[in-house]
Amino acid sequence: MRPLIHPAIEDITVEGILHALSDPVRAQIYIQLAGAGCTFNCSNFLQVSDKTIPKSTLSQHFRALREAGLIRSERHGVEMQNTSRCGEIEQRFPGLLAAIVKAHQLQYTERNRATKKKAKARAD
Known part of the structure; x- marks a missing residue:
């Protein structure tokens, strides 16, 4: 089994963070992990933003x-337990994650509003 790679905090870059969180599914996964403050296994995220995510795709995210x-x-048998590194990243890049999370949540809310408005217009 291949070892899991976790970069040292000094090797984490803003560009890497922005790239990882540029995908809406990854952003939602991260937001849920960061807000929970506990570990989750990958299968907790088979359903993200009302979308079913295949296990293989989820592994890539x-x-x-x-x-x-x-x-x-961390591997625990066949399960992978995941925790956020928010505290470490906040020390390295103060305010970065909070700004990204806030922007994603705002965008998600706006998209939901637009979708509901379109659905209502079709129903009328």
Whole structure:
């Protein structure tokens, strides 16, 4: 089994964080992990933003988050336990994650409003 790679905090870059969180599914996964303050296994995220995510795709999302330094993962049998590295990243880049999370949440809310408005217009 391949070892899991977790970059040292000094090797984490803003560019890597932005790239990892540029995908809406990864952003939602990270937001849920960061807000929970506890570990989650990958299968907790088979349903993200009302979308079903295949396990193989989910593994790739977690790998991108891990390699960017946003999460720490540990194998426990066949399960992978994941935790956020928010505290470490906040010390290195103060305010960065909060700004990104806030922007994603605002965008998600706006998209939901627009979708509901379109659905209502079609119904009328």
